Every structure is written in C-alpha cells, then in structure tokens.
Amino acid sequence: MDALRMEVENLNAMINELSKRVSKEKDRGLQTLPEVDEWITWAEEVETKASNLLDGSISECHILSKCDDFSEISSSTHSYNESVRMTLKEVEALRSKGVFKVLVERSPLSLVKKILPPLQKIVSREILFEKVWKCLAGNQCGTLGLYGMAGVGKSNLLTRIKKKFEEVGDVSGHMILLVVVASDEVVESIQDEIYKRCYILLGGEAKDHKAKAIWNLLRRKRFVLLLDGIQKEVDLEEIGVPRPSRENGCKIVFTTRSREACGSKWVDAVEEVTCLGPEEAWEVFEEVVGETTLKSHPDIPQMARIVARKCGGLPLALTLAGKTMSCKRTVREWHHAINVLVSSTKKNSSSEVPILKFAYDNLPGEDIRSCFMYCTLFPKIWDISKQELVDCWIGEGMVKDEDREIAEMKGYEMIGDLVIMGFLTENESGDGVKMMHDMVLEMASWIASQASDSGRHAENIVVKCGKRIISCQRSMIGEW
Secondary structure, three states, X not given: OHHHHHHHHHHHHHHHHHHHHHHHHHHOOOOXXXXXXXXXXXXXXXXXXXXXXXXXXXXXXXXXXXXXOHHHOOHHHHHHHHHHHHHHHHHHHHHHOOOOOOOEOOXXXXXXHHHOOHHHOOHHHHHHHXXXXXXXHOOOOOEEEEEOOOOOOHHHHHHHHHHHHHHOHHHHOOEEEEEEOOOOOHHHXXXXXXXXXXXXXXXXXXHHHHHHHHHHHHOOOOEEEEEEEEOOOOOHHHHOOOOOXXXXXXEEEEEEOOHHHHOOOOOOEEEEOOOOOHHHHHHHXXXXXXXXXXXXXXXXXXXXXXXHHHOOOOHHHHHHHHHHHOOOOOHHHHHHHHHHHHHHHHHOOOOHHHHHHHHHHOOOOHHHHHHHHHHOOOOOOOOEEHHHHXXXXXXXXXXOOOOHHHXXXXXXXXXXXXXXXXXXXXXXXXXXXXXXXXXXXXXHHHHHHHHHHOOOOHHHOOOOOOOOOOOOOHHHHOOO
16 A cells, blocks of 8 residues: 555656646646547546546455454455556556656647747848849849847848748759757767768868868769858868859858858858847737736837847847846846846946856756756757756766656656757757757856856856867866
C-alpha cells in the first residue's frame, strides 16, 4: 500500500508538470500530439482509481486486523489486494511512458505566426524584401550583401530569402546552402559547413585541398549560397566557391554587421537593414506584449511606449522586452522596468545590453537562468538535443528531483520557457534547440564576464566556443 501511495504521488507530480507544459504550448497556438493528450487522460483515470483504492485502505486494514489466519480473509479482501497489485503495475507503466521529448505537431506556419509574428507584417520590411528579391531574381545581381547592426533582422531576412528560393526551387533548380558562420576562421568555417551540407567526407585536409573539392562540386551545380554572419571581407576563391555569373545562374547572399565586408569586387549589390522607425517599433512591441496586458491599466500603454523606445528600433530587443513585459499587468511593475532600463543604460555604452539583461533577469528563477547560461557552452550553430541538454542539467545538479522522470519533465519545461521567451529556438523537428541570436550569446558572455570581474564563479569561464583553441594556459583555468 505504501508503494502505491508513493507511486500515485509521483504520478500526480508528472501530470501537473506535463499539463503546465501542454498549457504553454497551446498558448503559443500549437496543437499537442494525440499521444500526449491520451496519456494525460489515461493518467487522470488511473490516478482516480488508485486514489479510491487508497481511500479504502483504512477499512481493509481494519478487516484484516480481525483475521487470525489466512483462511479467514474474505474474497472481497482478496479482490481488493489484487486490485491494488494491478493498479500499482498500471501506475508504474504509466510513469515509464510519461516523459515526452516532443509535445506538439511541427507546424511551420503556426511557428512563424507565433514566434516571428510582427516582423512578417512590417511595411518597411516587406518593401525591403521585395526590393532584395527583385534584385536577386534579375540577371544583373549574382552576389548581394546585407549589412546592419546586430539584432536588426538580417538573419530573419536571409531566412525569408531562403524560403523564397525553396518555393521556386522546382523551377530554378538551385541547390540551396545556408551556412551560419560561427568562427573568426571564416574560410575554414564556411568550408566545413559546405562539406557537411554536401555530404563531402572530412579528412582533415588543408584549406587549399578543401577549396579544390568544393570547386569541383559547385562548378557543376546551380547553387544559392547564403552566408549568415560574415565578419570581414571574404575571398570566394580561397573558399573554393565559383563566382556567380549570368551564365551559371548562381547566387550568393550574405549578412554582416560591417559595411566594409561588402566592399569586395565580387559583390554586385549592397542593401542596408536599418532599425525600425518609432511607429513600426511600437507596432511590434504592442503585438508582442498583447492587448490583455496593455488594457489592464489606463497608464500602461503610455509606459509601454517608453519601454519600446528604449529598444532603439531593434526587432530582437523589442521581441525579448515585449515577451518579458507581456505578463506584467500592474503600474508598479512597469515603473520598475523603466527605472531599471534607464539606470542600466547609463552604465552601458551599448543600448542593447540593458534590454537583453533585463529580459534575462526576469526569467522565472535562478535555476532557469543557470540552465540558460549552460547553453552558452555550445557553439551557436549546434542543434543541442533536448534530451541531452536535460541530462546535462540533471547531471550538473541544475535540475533536481528525487524522481528522475519528474526531473526530466522540469528540464523540458525550462526548455519550453526559454523558447517562448526567445532565448532559444527549436529546430524543425522539435527535438533540439540552439541559441536564438548572436546578441543573446554575447549578452550571456557579458554576464559571465561581469561575474568574473566581481570574483564570482570566475573559474567557470575557460574558453569561448568556436574559436578553434588548441591549447590552454594554466592562467586561463584558474584554481580548481
């Protein structure tokens, strides 16, 4: 009986944790998988049956206490004991099947609608996209550079270009390669990613050997190469990429923060991606915060405009700040947000850091903040398996519970929260995540450096991902 009681308590905890995750996914407009809903229904029925058995345990124990030997035990008591035994097995089976890596159907349209809703509707962004696409669709432009400050929406624009090429792919016949440049070693970083995308076996070759292999493959293809995050001018010949021309019909589009990176002789056209104007920025912020919150008090809309202005027209900052403030429905909370942003802006030369730090500080609890910081150990281009990430969090003691299944569900709930808030993004299959944006990763590094400067957890900072460090001095590690 004690075993059944303990299993029922653990089952209840699993039902509650899973129900919270399901509720959050439905708030995002996503449809949960049928097996998830079926498990919750089944679990609730079994929990009710088990609770009824536990409620009758006192009377059954009283009956048993009056029996002097086994022969005096009634058939009804035997039946009750068998029901307890069978229900215990059923509860154990339920719990073993109650950890779900993926809760929802992967619906690209609904994901775009919920995660990136405002950016698809902004008039200036639509005009820019149409201008860029018209340029690429013509024969005069083979290589296009998109530049602008961090968080302004370059990667989002590049993603839209990729989807447009995919839509016309059957007609154009282009092979589409999207490469996220995640290292200062630009040439080798791009080469390695092209190797992976084209299923060329890596053999540790030198750059010139890789360039020859890539050239031999791409010179026979009609390709679209999309490079996200170029930091400096790139030599196509050094990478091994044939130069686009009117004859081969190939296209290259790259994003960069630096206007100087667009100065190469092989760049045919350049477009700047600028910050949003005040009214468009307000429209983004207003949509992300939501009508319910904005109407919760007459003074909140005016204060919301102040917070929106602090975002400087950056879509990333507007989205993160908007999601953070979407649950703040008192004047006091909005006053506090404004005071924090004003005071922290004075202390930082970068206007973006205070907004991102504010969103980080408003994550629900120190545990989830620690789990987010753990994610910064992975390179930004990596798809981190959700299960492996949860296993790491549990192994590091960041997610704790005596029951392993409940600990896993808590870990998955934290991943869901970080995705909803915009700190992580899911892959297409839904079983993995990666950092949402360079600026988020840079903000995390800044937080870590502040902790290091103040002497807190300084020994935890060893290397920065993607820097191809092959040796580490003792001074980098500190005292263990």
